Amino acid sequence: MSEQRQHYNEEFKQRTVKYIQEQTKSLGDIALELNIPTSTLHKWLAKYRQFENEPVASAQRMRELEQLLQQRERELKAKDRQLAEMEEELTIVKKAMHIFSKPRN
Incomplete structure (x- = not known):
């Protein structure tokens, strides 16, 4: 049966x-x-x-969200470093422009 x-x-x-x-x-x-x-x-x-x-309380979902958060934090830190480098370069360029734009006597 x-x-x-x-x-x-x-x-x-x-x-x-x-x-x-x-x-x-x-x-x-x-x-x-x-x-x-x-x-x-x-x-x-x-x-x-x-x-x-x-x-959100499921263990697997929490791990996925934590991994995503860590990835976003790494990306944000990398962009912050890149922004700081660009600001430093811009400062150097401004100083160079100031120096080279002075009239020579």
């Missing part, structure tokens, strides 16, 4: 994926809670996942 397969409509799948994204529980725990195979939930996540629905 084989089990009859469950069929779920698209709305249920989308709501389930949103529920998964809002939870801090593991996917295995949610699969047990909903009595749906973990592999099925993985497939639904791949198809219906919307990143704006994920809580």
